[in-house]
Structure formats: C-alpha cells, structure tokens
Amino acid sequence: MSNAALEQLAKDIAASLLEIEAVALRPNEPFTWTSGIQSPIYCDNRLTMAYPAIREKVAEGFATLIKQLYPEAEVIAGTSTAGIPHAAWVAQKLNLPMAYIRDKAKGHGKQNQIEGRVAPGQKVVVIEDLISTGGSSLKAALAVREAGAEPLAVLAIFTYQFQSAIDAFAEAGIPLYTLSNYTSLIEQAAAAGKIAQTDIAELQAWRANPQAYRK
Ligand SMILES: O=P(O)(O)OC[C@H]1O[C@H](OP(=O)(O)OP(=O)(O)O)[C@H](O)[C@@H]1O
C-alpha cells in the first residue's frame, strides 16, 4: 500500500468509527483505560463487529498490509479479546491458520496462554484492535516469542500515537502498523463538526500529560 493509500485508509476508518459512534468523549466523567490512565476519550472498536462493511474494510486493510510486508506469515493471532474477531476474518481472507493470545495463561485446563496451534519457529502476525500504551499487544507478541515462535509484527486498527508506545515497540524489536490513528480521528471529527472547540482544548490538555489528567 502506498503512503497515500495508507493515509486515505486512516481517514476512512476514522470516519467510520465516528459514524458508528465508536468514539465517546466524556471529559466530565473520564474513562479508566486498561493501563489505569484516566481519559476523556474512549474508542470502542468492538462496535465494528456489528457493521459488515466496516469490519470488511478493516480486514482488507490488514490483509493487504500482511501480503505486502509479511508474505511469509504462517499464523494470524488475535489478542484477547477485542483482537480475536479481526484476526479470524483476516486469517480467513489469507487462508492461514488462526490463533489467539490470552492476557495470561489459563489457570485450569491446558493452562495455555496461546490458544490454537503455534509451533516453535512459526512466523506470526499479531492482530490487535487498539494501541494505547501498547502494553497488552506487546505482552501478546512477547508471549509468542516466549513460545519459541517469531512475532513478525503487531497490526492494530487504531493507535493513540503515544511516543511511549512507539518507543516500547522499538525497544522490543517488534514492528507496529496501524490502520488509523488519533491524528486522523481528531481531523475527521473536527471536519465533520462532531467535536467542539472546547473538547479539542480538553483533549489537547489530556494528551500533553495523560498520566496527570484528573477531573
Ligand atoms: O495499549 P494498551 O494500554 O494495552 O490498551 C489497549 C488494550 O485495551 C483494550 O483491551 P481491554 O483490556 O479493555 O480488554 P478487551 O480486549 O478484552 O476488551 C484494547 O482492546 C487493547 O487490547
């Protein structure tokens, strides 16, 4: 995919997320993220499951990137839970095995963290729905590495583009690619009049120092 095509896809997906009201702004009652960060914004990509045309656009975006960048991929693995359905649709498109990765090993049964079949040495693309700190998907990719397989990259629908997340992936030596991002989302929301100037100011204040954001 060319850079122009990637940029267009980032805009399209951001517009779709806004259209289906996957993006919620709640400055007066911040959301608590999985990392514990308090945030005036929450992007619920799980809602894309309800829209066949949108989930198809996501699956097609992932499949195109994988064919172009990682034609050697042998397994598509979703992160538990929100990455799982997207991994399934992509694996189906590419006619590849699919697996999923729990946030930790089960305490009963086979006590697996990785479910499905990932053999040592196999090349795995990890599919995630969203990157905030990147902690969840990095943990998943590192579990693949721990199992003796090779995490080629993490691909996600959306990223908040925090420098700390970019640095964490670089440090782990795991490439990260995303179909859309915070910049596109805010641009699309502003262009469509879906976000007020006061909200933009609130988001800027939060984004400058999310750890310190409290209401
Ligand atoms: O980049 P991070 O800081 O790790 O945050 C992003 C993660 O948080 C959400 O998952 P959540 O923990 O809400 O679980 P779910 O996928 O089961 O909904 C989301 O689906 C990502 O996996």
Ligand SMILES: O=C(O)c1cc(=O)[nH]c(=O)[nH]1
């Ligand atoms: O970091 C998170 O937990 C998170 C943020 C967000 O916008 N959406 C989501 O599903 N999780």
